[in-house]
Structure formats: C-alpha cells, structure tokens
Amino acid sequence: MAVMPDQHVRPDWAGPVARILIVDDSVVARAVIARMIDQGRGYEVAAAVSDVHMALAFLAQEKVDVILLDIELPGIDGLTALPDIIAAGGGAKVLVVSSACDEGAAVTVQALALGAVDTLVKPNNGSMIGGFATSLERKLQRLTQSGEPAPQPQRQAPSLAAGDEFDIVAIGASTGGIHALSHVLRALPPSFQVPILITQHLPESFMPYFAAQVAILAGRPCDVATDHMRIRPGRAILAPGDAHLRCTRLAEGGAALRLLRTPASSGCMPSVDPMLASAAEIFGARTLAIMLSGMGRDGAEGAAKVAAAGGCVIVQDQASSVIWGMPGAVARAGNASAILPPDEIGRVVAAQRRPA
Template structure:
C-alpha cells in the first residue's frame, strides 16, 4: 500500500461558512493544467479563481495588488521558477497558503521537500494524462478548502495558545526516554523550526511520522540531517533505536516498535489504520505507549484531520506526555487541534517552544 493522506479535516469549514469565497491563484506553465484547475475552482460556489498565470514573475506581480488565500504552485517553470520565487511569494502573499503541485520523480521530490521546508503548506502530485479523475478532484478540493480556512482566533505570540485556554494535562513525572513527532500539512516547515531550536545532543531516539509519499522520504531524511545535525534515516524492519538518531516512517508503512532482548527495534506495520493514513501517527504513538509507558513523549504538529488522537490517548493513559502546536502557527490546526480539544496536551506552543519543552523533559523531570 502506498502513501495515503488524510482527506477529512474536522473544522475545516468552507469559504462560504467564513462569509466569503476562498480566492485561489493557479501558477503553472502548462495551459492544460491551468485550464483544468481553473474550471475546477470556478465550478465551486465557495471558491473563487483570482487568476491563472504561467510564470512566477506574473504571480509576484499579481500578489502585489491582489489578495489570495491559496496558491496552486508548479515548481518547474521558465524564468525564476516556483522554487526560486517561493520566499518572495510567501512574503507578498502574507497569510496565503501554498500548495505545491509536483511530479513524484526523484528531482521533483527534492525540490518539493525544499519548497515545503521554506514554508509551502502542502503538496499534491500533478495528475498524469487521464489522471484528473473524480478522486483527484476531490482530494485537491479538500486540500484547498483546508488551507483556505481562516483561523477562528487572532494569532497569539509564540509560546502561547490562541483564544481561550484549553484544559491541559500534567506532564509525566518521568524523564522522557524517547521522542515521537507526528505531522502532516505544513509539517516539514514546522519540523524544521523545531529542530532548529532543539539541542544537538538529547541522548534519546527520535521517531517521525510525516505524511509524505515514499518517494519523498529520502529527500526529507537528507534535509533533516542538514537541519538537525543528527543521523536521519528512513525506518526499516529490525533497526535499533539509537540515541540522537532520527528514524522516519516510510511512505508505505507505519513506524511501530518491537521488543528484543537487546532492546526495542523498528517494526513496520502495513495494516490499515483507523485514520485512513499511510503512514499514520496513531500506530507509532500506540507502540510508544506500550514500549515506554510514562517515559513516552509525543509531539503533534500541524496537519489536516485527526491522525494521532487515538495514539495520543494511549500515551496519556500510560502516563506519558503530549505536546501540540498552537493554532496561530499551524498551516492547518486539525491534528493538534483535535489533541487540544480532547484535553490530551500538556502544552500548546510554537514549534520552537516545543523544542524547549522536549529538552526539559529529556534532561530533567517534567516538561
């Protein structure tokens, strides 16, 4: 089974529920793609096509005067291209979210992961000939609506949850022996922020489940090595858990653990998860709770849907700690929002501040 992203996004209301349509900008040098995406957006009552342009330069010129909510961006175009224009596009678009529409070639994977690390919110494979079917259209529209949703509350300062204060759990009194991070939409950028603020030496293994296709995982691992200064590897069956080594769920299996006389090792699980995601955060968290109990530390970052909620409940029941990203800094506050609403989080923070809590939980008692 290959990568299966979350399609549902609890709380991701349409633009009509926000009082105005979600304005979409299409940036692609293919006339066929521009026409297909334009027709799709134009047919939805809660979406509005702001423009469809063929170059990044045209997009930057338009963003200087037009407000948009979501940008569908191709990376390989004549001129400066989507990747080269991305930093300026993020600056000019202000609160707009960027959905990279990419091929799944090796080169495309590297460029797409780099775009996600720079701040693009999500990615979707560009449809092959004959692949623009109903399932693809539904997936694209779900992503556009989730990204175009405006936050219910005004942004709060880093380290502070937006809006009314949710109920927080007390953190574990045990020193964290392992850290597991789950993320989806916007997660690569958030993970980069977290590792940029995390001490180089924690002395515990780190597991990551990021919703990505399998072909993107090697590029993601390489990027993590550069950002974190740690070994970062796609997980494989039987791999030992080593201090300060990052193991990443492959796109076609859940990352779980198995007990061996020498210690815990990786066990890849390809059974369907309740969330529908492959890989899913839930099996990773559930396995963590079984293996490490109150010494488990789970982190839920930005993402669409509810993946991670069931596993986080098991970590909480085992006495472990769950940390969640706040709404103000999330591309989509689906996964961390579900954690917050369920009262499972011990803190709801900016990713940089989550790094501080991780360090405190590993180095001393409590988070």
Template sequence: MTAIVPIMTSPISGSGPVRTLVVDDSVVVRTVIERILNADPRYAVVHKTNSAEHALSYLADNAVDLVLLDIELPGQSGLAALPSILQASAGVKVAILSGKCEEGSAAAVEALALGASDIVSKPGSGSFGEQFPQALIERLNRLFDGGSTVPMPRHVPQSAPQSVAQPLACVGIGASTGGIHALGQLFQGLSMPLGVPILLTQHLPLSFTVYFAQQLSRMTSLRVKVAETGDLLTPDTVYVAPGDANLQLRKGLHGRVTIQLNPDRTPAGNLPGVDPMFASMADVYGAGAAGVVLTGMGRDGTMGARDIVAAGGWIVAQNEASSVVWGMPGSIASAGLSCALLEPAAMMAFIARRGKVCA
C-alpha cells in the first residue's frame, strides 16, 4: 500500500512553478515522476539524476525549491546526503521518495531527524497506478500550502529581557523541520530536572508519534508519554502532542491542570500546532509559562508566543546558525519575542538559571 505522510507546510511561491530536482536510481521512476509533476503547472522538474553526488553538484550552481530524494542510491545514500542537500540549497524542502521508508521505520525516523520535510512511500517501478499521481500532487500541494518562511532582517530586533515575577511552572517546546536532532541536543543539555512539566509539539503525523516518543525517551532520563485527554500534569514529565491533535491545558478544581486534546487544525493548517499549546500555557500558567521554539519552517508558535509574553512569561528561540530552517525561531526573533537566541544544547541551562531567579 502506498503511504504518503505529511510533515510540514510552506506556501507555493507566486513567482513561478516549484523547481524540482528528482534523485532516484531508477530511470523508470525518474521518468514517471517527471511526467506527473510536469503535467501540473505548479511544478517543473528542472533536473533528474541517479546519485546524491550528481545532485549536490547540480545544487552547487542551481537553486531548487523541492528535492524528491530516494534513500537507496549508488554511492552515497540519500540519508547520508540529506544534511548536505539541505545546506546546499537554503530553504529547500526535501521529500524522501522511497520504497524502503515505511511509516515508523528506522529509516523514516532518521530522515525526519535529519530534516526531511515529507516521507513518501512509493510503489514499485512497475506498479504506478492511477491513484499515485493524484496522491503525490495532493501531498506536495499540502507541503507547499501553509505558514511561510519570511525573510529575516539583517539585524533582528530583540525585546528587552522581561522581568520574571513568578516561578517557572511549565515549559513548552515547539519544533518542526530538523527538530528531532535539535531536541536531542536540548535534552542532553539538561543536567538536572527542572521540576516542572514539559509540553512538546513536534510537527509529525499520528503514525510517527509513538516511535518519536520512544526515541525521545532514549534522549532523556525524564518520563516521556504521548499526551492523552485527562492526563494530570506532573513535574519532570514530557508530554508529546499526538499527530492528530493540539496539546492544550485545562485548569480544574484545586488548581489541578490536565491535558485536553483539540483536533482542530490551526488557521495555518498545522496539526498539531505550537500556537494553541503556547496560548493554553499562557491562560493556565501566566507568568510561569516559558516557551522554546526550535528549528522549523513557517511561523507556528509566534502567535502563541505573543500570548505567553503578554501574560508575563518568556520565550527562548534557536539561533540561526544551529537551525536547519530558521523559519519558526526566526519569526519569533523578528517579532522581538525572544529573551535569548541560543543553540539547543545551551537552552536547558539557561531555562534552569532563569527559573531559579524567580523561585
């Protein structure tokens, strides 16, 4: 069965078709993909190749918007080449197109960790049916339809550090493209527990949520669980938003805070979304809320960050140099909402120090 998994979104440019590079070891697959995409005016295959080395050589002199990348290639594998491809073409989205990358597989999770924007499980070269072309186009349209990456000013405005008048009560983390790798660095920087619950929204589909939580539990000594409606928040537990719902909070009797999952997509099309999580944290915890925005395409998290800052809380964003895509954290920085721009490894120490100031 063909499995096509949405990971993240960004808008189709109005300046022309999406320039696409197809990298696959099969000439049949390259030809079929070219025909499918070129039949749609929104896409244009500008180059095809059967190796990662040739793809990197092409990207050295040519800009593209999308790379459809096979995993099994002669010479360097697609996964091994993925970081170099992302670095070679700023803002490019890479969709893994492979018959060896099923949902939840080790290869799929690794691709997401390295910064892949989408996972497309292709049928065999002799079994491209009528449904695959339409499904592929629809998935790519979604990939290019949603929150955008806005160019950042050369000098990013920074808000003055907010005064902290309330102890740290909850940390919320939002991430997208490249976020799994960044999260590993972030949790490695946690030398001792913060003593507060940690909420996490990583842009992933539902089918990957359990595998992601399992991987995350190997990154940290903290308890990790996929969030469920009714979960009572406890300190030093990481609650992961499932792929089909926003992670939001509800404050009940005696100040008990529980999780309430919301299946509605954000206006930008994100599900799960960082904005609803941050907004809910601001409502429940006020100045005790702290948000972290890691690498990712688009602006998800910016609106919610405004709510946290308005409530007296504070936001830390990933710096540009360490980000795979500086869309989400860059939007936070551009809006003057961040009290610090840091690499992920330094974030937990900063949060612990800042939290102690008000404890």
C-alpha cells in the first residue's frame, strides 16, 4: 500500500481516542479539517487522503471510528463510493462533509438513505472557520459518544393484542434513521395496505425529496402531511419539518391528521411523541409503533402510551443503530415488545395484515 499522506497523531490525550479518516481532494480542506480535529480532545486523524481508491486501500489495513467523506472527488465520486466505503469501514460511521450538501439538496437525502450517518455543509476554503468548526466538533462528539448498556435483546416476533391485525404503523427516527427506515420499507409487499405515518427529524426543505424516496422504497404513494389530511390505506405520510403529526377521529368515520407547532417536551420539531400518543388514543391496541436510530429521548413518552393502550412497540437494536438514544430510551423503560435489526422489523411488519 502506498504511504498515506497528511497523517496526524494526538499524543497529548490520555483517554480513549476516536480515529478519523478524512477523504477530500482539496489539500487545503484536508489540512484545515485535520487542524480542527487536532485542536479537539479525544480524536486523532488516522489519515487524510484525496480519493476513494486511497481511502479503500487505507481501510483495508487500518480501523477508524469516523470517516469524513467529500462528495465531489476525482474519479469515483463520494456518493457512488459510499456503500463500498461503509463496507470497508467495518462499522465506522460516515459523515458526509461536502459543499454539495446545501439545505434541501437531494444529495443529502441520498447520502443518508445509502447509510451515511449525517451530513455537514463544507464552506469554501476561505471560510472554514468559526461555525463550521463548532458544527464539526458537535457532530463528532455525537457520533463517538459512548452509549448506555443495552437491555437483554428480545428477538422474538411480537404478538399483537388483536392477534396479527392492526390499523396503523407509526415510525419515529432521527440520526441514522433514514438508512434503517429504507430496510424496513423495502420488506413491505405491494399488498400491504396499512397506513404508515413517519416522523423523521429533517428540515422542512428536505421533505419533498424525502417523500419521493420513501415512495420508491415502500412501493406506495407518500405525501408530506397537510392539516386535515385523511389517513388512507396503502399510503405513507411524513411529518413536515415544521410541525408534529396528531391523529384525530373524523365524525363521518376514519381518521385524519392535524398539524401541531407547539413546542414538544422533547424539544424536537417535528417530535415523535405527539404522533405516537395520538395514535394510541385513536387506534389503541391496533397501533404498531416502531422506533429507529436517533439521538435523545424523543418518542419515549409516546411509546409508553402505545404500550399502555395495548399496542405493540418494536425498537431497533443497539448493534445496528447509529445512535441508540431514541430506541434505547423506549427499551430501558420496558415498553419494547421486541428489539430487532431493521431487516427483521420489516419482515415482522410485512407479516401482519389489516383486518377486513
């Protein structure tokens, strides 16, 4: 293997050190980002390379914890290479750092769907200071923080209170959740008609493209929710980035959604809690709630109400989660009917049926 350029080591930190690989074709960007990392505590730059081939060669021989990947690279671009980078990383978390990740950019949702854990807009070389350094530090802290011990996994398929029938699937997710969601949705057959509600922590400007991605993955129409939108069989509905979903009964029968913009106890906008709590109120034991990868505790209160109503709550397991905050909070509270990886969650959901 060729000698890797731009290598850095942190000899001044006695605690656990997270190893970072930088993949960026700009010499200036590599140097500036490496200097930012070196100024932090608990990180070291394992290598800084200029293209995908060098990154894969390095990962074939070395382990890292986080990979900072640019999209615009010579030869193979970062988005095309992302699945190979993830595989070669052997569990390393990929943070896409690119000027291509502008607010609402399609490439951002594509990268997250392919398995990147997060994205960060890279400013031009003349302004890579201040806010960018703070954002990079915050994201690295989040991606390298130690999680709490997991409870004993419950890998059995859950049994629903109403046999194998339910009326609504409500899914909550945040960091790392889009990739997990893609695995769940791909398992659903075209005949699956139970309505699906999704609250994913994303800005409002990302939602139209995210809805298009979900429609492809789930093989069914997907809408960004509007106020008073009816909940219909065979469709998926997303919480908009600026409002929570709340289920409500219709006088003529059926159910619809109201949009709430009041602050949630979790501090998240949109929040998973109102969606799950209202689903439990309207659909009771025929509610299937799913909690995927994400930071914090959003959804824990709503999941408790689903469990209290006799519904079923499935959470993503710790091993497959980028951050086991949201699913872990539900599991530690004792409200998880099962703890499973996304592929198995998808199979469990696909095996259910809507009552006639």
